[in-house]
Amino acid sequence: MEKVIKLNGKKYEVPKGVGTVRQLLDHLDLSDRIAVIEKNQSIVPKGAYEEPVNDKDQIEIIHFVGGG
Template sequence: MSVILNGELIQLPEHVVFISDVLEHYEIHNRVVVVEVNGEIVNKVEHQSTRLSDKDRIEIVHFVGGG
């Protein structure tokens, strides 16, 4: 499936079908993130049940500490 992830058109592997799969695929599943799909913020408890579709627009923001 093709999606737009943070502004970039990418092809996801076949096994990536849920938001949680995307986070695991990019090895950010253990970070605090905000995920938006097609303009709607998806609550963390819904990451494992929210199925993605071809051409979805996904934005993932994670926080970086520093000073």
């Protein structure tokens, strides 16, 4: 069964094999970036990225972009 979450305000179908916050960041190519992750309106500390991503979760990812 596919999981559907709300990612940054939009419906997103989570691919099979993506079961944790860390795996979601890897899938989105954001694992090497400095980011703030919020799951169901609570900040997820970096040490808790093994927390599961469940159907109907609301996840916000804010990552920083350098420039000048």
